[in-house]
Amino acid sequence: MKICIYGAGAIGGWVGGLLARAGADVTLIARGPHLAAMREKGLKVVSETESFTTRPACTDDPAEAGPQDVVIVTLKAPSVPAQVPRMAPLLGPDTAVVTAANGVPWWYFHGVEGPWRDRRLETVDPGNVQWDGIGPHRAIGAVLWPACEIEAPGVILHRSGDRLPLGEPDGSRSERVTALSKLLIAAGIKAPVRPNIRNEIWVKLWGNLSFNPISALTTATLAQMAEDPDTRAVVTNMMAEARAIGEKLDVRFPMSIEDRIESARKVGAHKTSMLQDLETGRQMEIDAIVGAVAELGRIVGVPTPTIDTVLGLVRQRARIAGCYGD
Template identity: 35%
Template sequence: MSMQRICIVGPGAIGGMMAVHMQRAGYDVSALARSTKVAEINQKGIKLLDGGQTYTAKPKAAVDARDLGPQDLVIVTVKAAGLPWVAEHLQTLSHPDTAWVFVMNGVPWWFFHGFGGEHAGTGLQSIDPGGVLSTALPADRIMWGVINCNVAIEIDGTLNHAHSNQLQLGRPSGSLNGLDTVANVFRAAGYNTDLSPTIRDAIWGKLLVNMTFNPLSVLTMATTDLLLSDPLVRDLAIKAVDEGRAVGEALGIASGPSGAQRFLAPTKPAVSAKTSMLADFERGRALEVSPLIGAVVEIANLVGVSVPFTKALYGLIRLRSQISAQTNPI
């Protein structure tokens, strides 16, 4: 399967960096985005600071998928709220062999597809009310990426890659069919890419950090190192992570180290970084509350695991998000 024509859907921090490096690697890269982002890309391209070097790419950018045509690989890097918009355009960007890769945070709409024992097939109302996404974006077609890559958007729109470029790719079914071809594209662009037959483990392992630090960062306006430096906040983070681990374990998910192992005896010093949710909050954007923490509460209720600290965080950040939306309507 040829992988020459690539479209990045939602070229923000993560997707923008992919666009730059994939174009540098020789691929024919385009971008599908909202009108303001398209105007920005068409005017000045995408500028990336990475490893002490400055790179600029100018992929063809469009609001309408018909202006880009069918692609060999479509990489979706939008926030969860943008998925209905993606579903409107994805078929136009595709031919029968087009690979769809979603590189996103949080619990996906297909989480219980062929998984979960007695809960298999359960739809998550916090993520996909009415099953709209499950119909439009069928799990059998999906490849999923879990990325560890810190990229910030500076005031002038420049992307600044601070650290990490690790990616895990998998399918909801656990099959590795076709993944290596896609992984080679990411590898050519400089990403350390591994294949996973248990992608839910990777999703949940990253989720434990996101469901904790993202809400805490917005509630306190603090970077991750400051959150961990306060013993009371750190203790809350430990408790929330351990609740999340218990939910995952009830479904047979290997969630990695405990909260204490992560935050009391870390293998690396805490990095001073803004979470993606804090960056969105500061820019007046909608917060990814449901996929990062609301779905955890829904799944906890489903499997009968008590998560009082997680529920408290969920209530607080949900209210903060509602007030923010009223103050900064999108």
């Protein structure tokens, strides 16, 4: 199985490093000093329990890699549409594309029965670039739970987590998703095949939707947001609106709102990815995480007054900081 990691930064580098160590035929698409360092010295992965270096194929030109069996896209959601034309050389007739970005995936309504079958989401796929350029038939869903960062060019620091559940949009245990699951598990990644990957997507989205934008507006950590009564009330309202949307879409939430907030509080003085992006001037994943949920609310007829208010504020905050849109 030929696998390409498209966007081999922190998380993608961790996945690619583990696959390479396990002997998989993996190619990393990266750029800049990180790519140069991997070419010169290899890719180093460091965790609390181990440190190892591998030398997978690395390039910034997808045409060098050629058609793949699986492309795992680990770019942030706002970056993906512009990269779709560059992905074309990787896509053979049967290539699967694993979407691992935060938020609602562009293929969300593919393979579902009912009135919203194959509905497109403008917030995450403006102009249907991914739907038309990649194709929903290629999509495999995934949720990346690990926390990683690029400690230095060519060096990935794995802080925590090793879960990467997978799932076909139609819920089937297809040959392709089963084979990929086995390969990732052999590499040391917990990658079970879920019969409803959308449920897993919502578990992570539920927290990201609320804590991420509020942290960008307040600069508060997870613990500070969960422990402050005023902020906690806003988080609770956003989660309640999101749960109402999810339940309209037949999503099952495995815990209460209070338990979900408490799990975030226990993480402690952690800055969300959206706040980190704001502080470092990187593009923020606002539309995939917050805007898409508001769009889903409009589709299923669930009002989202709190989500809409926070969405408008965080978009303005990001625009002023140069971290949103063009």
